[in-house]
Amino acid sequence: MVNSENFARRTVHKYLQIIRSKRKKMGWKKTLSLFFLMCAMGTILFVYFCGSNFCSFHQDITTIIPQTVIPEPESMTAYKNGRLPFNEFEDNELDRNPSVNLDEDVIVFLHIQKTGGTTFGRHLVKNMDLESPCKCYRKKKRCDCYSKKKTIWLFSRYSTGWICGLHADWTELTTCVEQAMNKKEKSVRSRIYHYITILRDPVKRYLSEWKHVQRGATWKTARLFCNGRSASRDEIAPCYNGTDWSDVTLDEFLDCKDNLARNRQTRMLANLTLINCYNTTGFDVQKRDKIMLESAKENLLNMEYFGLTEFQSYTQKLFEHTFKLKFVAEFSQLPVTHSDRTQITEVQKAKILEQNKLDIDLYQFAKDLFLQRVRKMKMSEGDDTILGDYADSKDIFDDSVDIEDNEDDNDEDYI
Ligand SMILES: *[C@@H]1O[C@H](CO)[C@@H](O)[C@H](O)[C@H]1NC(C)=O
Ligand SMILES: *[C@@H]1O[C@H](CO)[C@@H](O)[C@H](O)[C@H]1NC(C)=O
Ligand SMILES: *[C@@H]1O[C@H](CO)[C@@H](O)[C@H](O)[C@H]1NC(C)=O
Numbered sequence: 001m002v003n004s005e006n007f008a009r010r011t012v013h014k015y016l017q018i019i020r021s022k023r024k025k026m027g028w029k030k031t032l033s034l035f036f037l038m039c040a041m042g043t044i045l046f047v048y049f050c051g052s053n054f055c056s057f058h059q060d061i062t063t064i065i066p067q068t069v070i071p072e073p074e075s076m077t078a079y080k081n082g083r084l085p086f087n088e089f090e091d092n093e094l095d096r097n098p099s100v101n102l103d104e105d106v107i108v109f110l111h112i113q114k115t116g117g118t119t120f121g122r123h124l125v126k127n128m129d130l131e132s133p134c135k136c137y138r139k140k141k142r143c144d145c146y147s148k149k150k151t152i153w154l155f156s157r158y159s160t161g162w163i164c165g166l167h168a169d170w171t172e173l174t175t176c177v178e179q180a181m182n183k184k185e186k187s188v189r190s191r192i193y194h195y196i197t198i199l200r201d202p203v204k205r206y207l208s209e210w211k212h213v214q215r216g217a218t219w220k221t222a223r224l225f226c227n228g229r230s231a232s233r234d235e236i237a238p239c240y241n242g243t244d245w246s247d248v249t250l251d252e253f254l255d256c257k258d259n260l261a262r263n264r265q266t267r268m269l270a271n272l273t274l275i276n277c278y279n280t281t282g283f284d285v286q287k288r289d290k291i292m293l294e295s296a297k298e299n300l301l302n303m304e305y306f307g308l309t310e311f312q313s314y315t316q317k318l319f320e321h322t323f324k325l326k327f328v329a330e331f332s333q334l335p336v337t338h339s340d341r342t343q344i345t346e347v348q349k350a351k352i353l354e355q356n357k358l359d360i361d362l363y364q365f366a367k368d369l370f371l372q373r374v375r376k377m378k379m380s381e382g383d384d385t386i387l388g389d390y391a392d393s394k395d396i397f398d399d400s401v402d403i404e405d406n407e408d409d410n411d412e413d414y415i
Contacts, residue, residue, distance in 0.1 A: 202359035
């Protein structure tokens, strides 16, 4: 916006200068006709650029930080047509430039279900180029990730296991990691924790979770711990009776009011003590949603690094750039498996969007932040090509489950 305004101002200024300088030499008639000629040319240029969406695109760029916009019906339309309002970030938010010393610090991987986190978690234990890499064993599920100083540098399912609970969320981790690490290392020391996570397109993630639950996953041992206790059955009513929810249909999945799949990414990244945890009594839903979404965005922004499932290569490169660490083998983009495409009705689509609107807003925020970080990384490496998939990328509603969901490692084996 600023650039095109400056451009217009400079152009007008130049035209006026030409007219002024020529007026002395030319007669009034000539000046007037020159003026009209300029106007005509200006109009043609304007129509030319705006006709190709140049102007409307730039008008769409509005900064929504620190104020958060809860998706309204209009913005859901905006989402379905392309994207939500654009988020622009400050330089210091794009390159946090942390100094990481794996002999002392700990990388804490907040693993949200069905985001491709299993693949990423494997990269962390098996694919890092370190002086003291993790030691993995044939018959053991977990690896030992010790530094040269015998400290543990990685907190994740494949290293420490779920010692803060199955798929522990931000609220659980921030109140547990310190004691858990003291216990594991059998010593109390001060550590710097670097929280990281992976996010994924919310619609795909939701559908992927449904398919996983359909295959028998429950995550019912998740503690949902907050403010000193787990969520009660009154607060989060189970979606099914019996041992699991195998063969659940999408409609049944959508109709369960307390389904934890809804807005899972936002909930798992927010500080839940801000909204009285899982107790919704006496709290306006809109207000609760707004606080939770704002908190999730703030926590994500404070993470020096996070990746996106949809961008495997950038997810790798940005990790390497941020922490000044290297992977041995390159990440590969997981192939689209068309056989997994799900036929869903318009009504189901509308429900999925409605139930995941916080995640949709969070994901747009995350994507803007991630791609601006990638762009800054590229520029710092002397690569100033503007990313083709940046800014005018579309988040078109996509009902496919397009990652190879072969992450069916039983989560509960790592407790
Ligand atoms: C589980 O069973 C109880 C008792 O029969 C019933 O009230 C409840 O609605 C059932 N819940 C679900 C999700 O089917
Ligand atoms: C979460 O929010 C509570 C309530 O405001 C606050 O006391 C606590 O410090 C927050 N947790 C973290 C880790 O910032
Ligand atoms: C939930 O919150 C309400 C209002 O703050 C409170 O009265 C109630 O006791 C809480 N319920 C539980 C189970 O803590």
